[in-house]
Amino acid sequence: MIQLVFATNNAHKLEEVQAVVGDKFDIRTLADIGCVDDIPETGDTFEANASQKSTYLYTRYGCDCFADDSGLEVAALGNEPGVYSARYSGTRDMERNIDLLLQRLGDRPGRDARFRTVISLRIGNEEHFFEGTVAGKIGYGRQGSGGFGYDPLFTPTGHQKTFAEMTSAEKNAISHRAIAVAKLADFLKANY
Ligand code: ITT
Numbered sequence: 001m002i003q004l005v006f007a008t009n010n011a012h013k014l015e016e017v018q019a020v021v022g023d024k025f026d027i028r029t030l031a032d033i034g035c036v037d038d039i040p041e042t043g044d045t046f047e048a049n050a051s052q053k054s055t056y057l058y059t060r061y062g063c064d065c066f067a068d069d070s071g072l073e074v075a076a077l078g079n080e081p082g083v084y085s086a087r088y089s090g091t092r093d094m095e096r097n098i099d100l101l102l103q104r105l106g107d108r109p110g111r112d113a114r115f116r117t118v119i120s121l122r123i124g125n126e127e128h129f130f131e132g133t134v135a136g137k138i139g140y141g142r143q144g145s146g147g148f149g150y151d152p153l154f155t156p157t158g159h160q161k162t163f164a165e166m167t168s169a170e171k172n173a174i175s176h177r178a179i180a181v182a183k184l185a186d187f188l189k190a191n192y
Helices: 011-021 046-061 082-087 094-105 168-174 176-191
Strands: 002-006 025-028 065-074 112-123 126-138 154-156
Touching: 002 011, 011 025, 011 176, 046 065, 046 082, 046 112, 046 126, 065 082, 065 176, 082 094, 112 176, 126 176, 168 176
Parallel strands: 002 025, 002 065
Antiparallel strands: 065 112, 112 126, 126 154
């Protein structure tokens, strides 16, 4: 069985990835390898942050691993909040982050946005990137109470409901993270 460390302590993300990659891969978390470090994440792109995290683990712990970074890009705001999605308002308080986004967008009609995830895989001294995006529009207010983060604002193209109004199965069938993880899984299955 091939062991890979996922640079997360988010059990939900781990479950999602393990289900997609299958039994041939044993995915461990940071806690499993005893890593309690505050891994630096100081890049200004998703690629840079994902790479910084996987390279940190690979270098310090000598393990094959992968890391992800994701966020929301709003076209009319020059692709903000982007890598600052989790702390857009200067805090991790999502109510404040959402309020700030709605305030900056105002009532302008151009509300195109996309969620992006980038995964960096460090395996056998190589690095590979996998990306997932989902396009959609930002609403004029919150709708729905499921999901997390900016989900109540985001209606994916071709759908009538926000991510927060969907079941997790509905969201996971089309989400940026699911797309990136599926690409990672295909690569691992084809090459290892
Ligand atoms: P880690 O500890 O795994 O880094 P995180 O909360 O920083 O957790 P991400 O890097 O995946 O998670 O995402 C950064 C932020 O982008 C996240 O806090 C949300 O505000 C937003 N975001 C990412 N994916 C999202 C999704 O599927 N739905 C809504 N918001 C999302």
